[in-house]
Amino acid sequence: MSKKLDNIPYCDPVTGQCTPDTPADAGQKLDEIPYCDPVTGVCTPAAAAGTGQQPSAADAGDDAEALGQEVIYIGDPMCSWCWGMEPGLRALHKAAAEAGLPYTILVGGLRPGGGEAWDDAMRQFLRHHWEEVWTRTGQPFSYELLDDQERSFDYDTEPPCRAVVIAREMLLQREDEESALHDFFAGIQRHFYADNADPGQVDFYRDLCAQAGLDFAEFSQRFASEEARQATYAEFNMVREWGVSGFPTVVLRKGRELHLITTGYATGKTLVQTMKELMAA
Numbered sequence: 001m002s003k004k005l006d007n008i009p010y011c012d013p014v015t016g017q018c019t020p021d022t023p024a025d026a027g028q029k030l031d032e033i034p035y036c037d038p039v040t041g042v043c044t045p046a047a048a049a050g051t052g053q054q055p056s057a058a059d060a061g062d063d064a065e066a067l068g069q070e071v072i073y074i075g076d077p078m079c080s081w082c083w084g085m086e087p088g089l090r091a092l093h094k095a096a097a098e099a100g101l102p103y104t105i106l107v108g109g110l111r112p113g114g115g116e117a118w119d120d121a122m123r124q125f126l127r128h129h130w131e132e133v134w135t136r137t138g139q140p141f142s143y144e145l146l147d148d149q150e151r152s153f154d155y156d157t158e159p160p161c162r163a164v165v166i167a168r169e170m171l172l173q174r175e176d177e178e179s180a181l182h183d184f185f186a187g188i189q190r191h192f193y194a195d196n197a198d199p200g201q202v203d204f205y206r207d208l209c210a211q212a213g214l215d216f217a218e219f220s221q222r223f224a225s226e227e228a229r230q231a232t233y234a235e236f237n238m239v240r241e242w243g244v245s246g247f248p249t250v251v252l253r254k255g256r257e258l259h260l261i262t263t264g265y266a267t268g269k270t271l272v273q274t275m276k277e278l279m280a281a
Helices: 056-060 080-084 086-098 120-137 158-171 177-193 202-212 216-223 226-241 268-280
Strands: 034-036 043-045 069-075 103-107 249-254 257-263
Touching: 069 086, 080 086, 080 120, 080 177, 086 103, 086 177, 086 268, 103 158, 103 177, 103 226, 158 177, 158 202, 158 216, 158 226, 177 202, 202 216, 216 226, 249 268, 257 268
Parallel strands: 069 103
Antiparallel strands: 034 043, 069 249, 249 257
16 A cells, blocks of 8 residues: 655654654564654555564465464654553553564664753653653653753663663573563663653662562673674664554564554553454454
8 A cells, every 4th residue: 555745753852752644554564664763753565674584483484374473563662652551561462472472672772872852841841741642642751850950861762772682682591581671671661751750770680580480680781781682773773674663562473464453552452453454364
């Protein structure tokens, strides 16, 4: 299908929420969805944004049917709409498990590197979006970070994304791998949004590692490594090559094809219903 340029979505650079004039259709293939730069809001067709590379799992062989189906959630722990959609994602994860589908979490890198001035304009901008998410979803937010005029902060989303990549690696082969990673991701969100702790500091993750049964000394060593940073940026690049630029985004992989469940906020009921419709299609 084709899209008119004036219908291409704008993706908010902080919230990651895409707000198209005409929302992307659920079930649309990602290579048919416009690519929207998360910083500038300038959108170009996905085919022009990268190589069109498909998920690495699709390289396993030529038989797409043998690759099965998988729910893939692409987000960022410091994306406020990702936090707003967390209860709905729980419902989706549960439904995917009941349907026998793997549930994979990937990080997209909302504002890797940060560097924006931490001034009144930035704090007011964040407050507006956080209050909007709270009003719509009821997810808890603290505003101490925004009220404290003496505190400086760098809204760099790469460190918490790096933490997710590391936790995923450390959780491999555990029976509770999927649920433990989901809890770890949500724990980062809660610790940042409800507690206003700084996810750029390794000690931020001490209790989260304990709750997940991860060795904090090993986690800390990996968190400081260049290898972990490179792996995180490689993941950012991979999801952009799929045409994903706004968060939260959820897709259903069917063989070699990615089918959109949502880009931007959706309720748990909508997420589950769309997943089931796509599975049956």
